[in-house]
Amino acid sequence: MSVIESFLSVVFNSSTSILFAALGILLMHLSGVVNIGAEGMMLIGAFSGVVGSHLTSNVWLGGLFAMAVTGVVGLVYGYCTITYKANQVVVGIAFNILAQGLTTTLYRIVFGMNSSTMKVDAFSKLGAFSTPVYVGLGFVIVMTVFLNKTKPGLKVRGAGEYPQAIDSMGISVNFTRYASVVAGSMIIGFGGAYLSLGQLSFFTENMTDGRGYIALAAVIFGRYTALGTWLAVLVFGAGEALTYRLQALNSGVPSQMILMIPYVLSIVVVAFFGQKGSGPEALGIPFSKDGRQ
Amino acid sequence: MKVHRAVKPVLSIFLALLIGAAVILLLGENPVTVYGVMFKGAFGSTNALAGTLVKTTTMIFVGLSYGFAYKCGLVNIGIEGQLYMGGLLCSLTAIYIELPPIIHIPLCLLAGFVGGAAWGAIVGFLKTRFRASEMITTVMMNYVAIFFVSYMVNGPIKAEKGTYPQSEPILKSAELPTLIPKTQLTIGFLIAIAAIVLYVLFWKKTAVGYEMEMVGSSEQVARYAGIPVDKIAIWSMAVSGGLGGLAGCMEVLGVQHKIMEGLSAGYGFDGIAVSLLGNNGGIGIFLSSFLFGIMRYGGNAIQMFTKLSVAVIYILQALIILLVVVDVFKRSKRREQHVCH
Numbered sequence: 035m036s037v038i039e040s041f042l043s044v045v046f047n048s049s050t051s052i053l054f055a056a057l058g059i060l061l062m063h064l065s066g067v068v069n070i071g072a073e074g075m076m077l078i079g080a081f082s083g084v085v086g087s088h089l090t091s092n093v094w095l096g097g098l099f100a101m102a103v104t105g106v107v108g109l110v111y112g113y114c115t116i117t118y119k120a121n122q123v124v125v126g127i128a129f130n131i132l133a134q135g136l137t138t139t140l141y142r143i144v145f146g147m148n149s150s151t152m153k154v155d156a157f158s159k160l161g162a163f164s165t166p167v168y169v170g171l172g173f174v175i176v177m178t179v180f181l182n183k184t185k186p187g188l189k190v191r192g193a194g195e196y197p198q199a200i201d202s203m204g205i206s207v208n209f210t211r212y213a214s215v216v217a218g219s220m221i222i223g224f225g226g227a228y229l230s231l232g233q234l235s236f237f238t239e240n241m242t243d244g245r246g247y248i249a250l251a252a253v254i255f256g257r258y259t260a261l262g263t264w265l266a267v268l269v270f271g272a273g274e275a276l277t278y279r280l281q282a283l284n285s286g287v288p289s290q291m292i293l294m295i296p297y298v299l300s301i302v303v304v305a306f307f308g309q310k311g312s313g314p315e316a317l318g319i320p321f322s323k324d325g326r327q
Numbered sequence: 328m329k330v331h332r333a334v335k336p337v338l339s340i341f342l343a344l345l346i347g348a349a350v351i352l353l354l355g356e357n358p359v360t361v362y363g364v365m366f367k368g369a370f371g372s373t374n375a376l377a378g379t380l381v382k383t384t385t386m387i388f389v390g391l392s393y394g395f396a397y398k399c400g401l402v403n404i405g406i407e408g409q410l411y412m413g414g415l416l417c418s419l420t421a422i423y424i425e426l427p428p429i430i431h432i433p434l435c436l437l438a439g440f441v442g443g444a445a446w447g448a449i450v451g452f453l454k455t456r457f458r459a460s461e462m463i464t465t466v467m468m469n470y471v472a473i474f475f476v477s478y479m480v481n482g483p484i485k486a487e488k489g490t491y492p493q494s495e496p497i498l499k500s501a502e503l504p505t506l507i508p509k510t511q512l513t514i515g516f517l518i519a520i521a522a523i524v525l526y527v528l529f530w531k532k533t534a535v536g537y538e539m540e541m542v543g544s545s546e547q548v549a550r551y552a553g554i555p556v557d558k559i560a561i562w563s564m565a566v567s568g569g570l571g572g573l574a575g576c577m578e579v580l581g582v583q584h585k586i587m588e589g590l591s592a593g594y595g596f597d598g599i600a601v602s603l604l605g606n607n608g609g610i611g612i613f614l615s616s617f618l619f620g621i622m623r624y625g626g627n628a629i630q631m632f633t634k635l636s637v638a639v640i641y642i643l644q645a646l647i648i649l650l651v652v653v654d655v656f657k658r659s660k661r662r663e664q665h666v667c668h
Contacts, residue, residue: 070404070462120652123402123462127599128648135641142636143354239638247466254460290478297470304467305459 049271054225070126073246074133079226108219368628383620389598405465407595413572416442447568
């Protein structure tokens, strides 16, 4: 029993950062904006979360600070992709590279070279799980209701599915997209902060290790619904938990082969469950009133 | 218009350096000093210039790799993994097969190309067979390749002596001959130039190149024209991966003379910026490779002589990409177009 319990606890604890990132990506994608840059946004969230928590000695303020910073990052992302209509994939890649450069450089300047010993206030546990795990679960429900039952939620989906219709109703497609991008980025940023303040309690260079991309795979696997995304994230969480367990077991399987599991899993998942048809119709297409790009 | 096309990248670079200077200033360093250190690190001596050209060589291959897939409408973010798999196959050939140099070197290059091409072809296959987005699969394949190489150099091909996770040195017959004695500049640089020429000829002169470009500009039109779109997409990913594999060969045969963990310091991702900045053209890719060679090699000097880490060049690189694709200079033109219609 305790084996199963501890396994589940690892599944939930380790998948929560990906869950937040995936829900943020989901919001952006549903509004019609592709976000390959989640990896970088998470990294910036992870970094600014540690900085905020260090400065305020309060982990929740650290999380808020991370959200504020990634919100600004999202605004810039929107400016490039919505206002300037730049290629969304390339902008996303550029944001990942930028985040890597900025966080690595800033980290060495703010904290010096040997700072893994530095203590920051981290998320405390509530029962078996760290507190944000519960927040994440609640957020799945909030997102489901928001996207299906509320007017703003329907606007978001309309902007991604059939922007011309939204526009003809007198609603600004680009404003809706901006709002989704900024809010989505903030959620992704919190996922990053959970990585550095919940799962671990420090920042290391490039600590996201592809989680932003895994979150993207989860959104596709989850068929662009909040509930589906959550289930997909749990599958990846189980993959990660399996990684830890196999490593601890000393099974004789080379550790590198074990560490590959989450990545191989996401290739398989995207290949077998990622048919393109399930995405929003206008995903990745900038909106102009005259229909031209 | 020709002038405009050439001026735009230069303006982008200039603006990126300017914004980068502001960032460096905010980080508490003098931008003039930092850029000066980088420039001196890249050109200060024969050795420095050779080092810059060595990095340029690698940049050319990753740039061609991204450009090749991009022209066919595919986004290859998996060059890093293709570089590792190419490097792995190349080093296996270079370590364990004994041959005279005249055959050995081409065979190693071929092995590296095949290694990267196979890695790329898998992505192409998954895309055409299952509609799996290559943007996700390529990234995941990077991690798999890096872990696989790490496994190999920690286990099966680990050097007997020493504790580092690295292979035995490659045989002398597989080492690329140097162009300038006592530097790392090898004939790899010439091979890279030849690759650019072939790249240009392929797109300009061959029917397959024409078909690939057609698929890239409109898949639907290409389908109507009877072009085997799926087959072409797989081939394009394979060649793109092969070029990434050759970048791995350059590191193994010309620089490291072995394979180890951390063979590439993220060079695969530089390919994106190189290709975009060079507008996918031959001369463009050469010039932007040279620029990134300067940043890569001179960037080491930044780390040595200032407080900043070499990661500062990532900031510059990202700014260059953004300024190229966001296209701040095109805005006014677009408005004019609107007036016309």
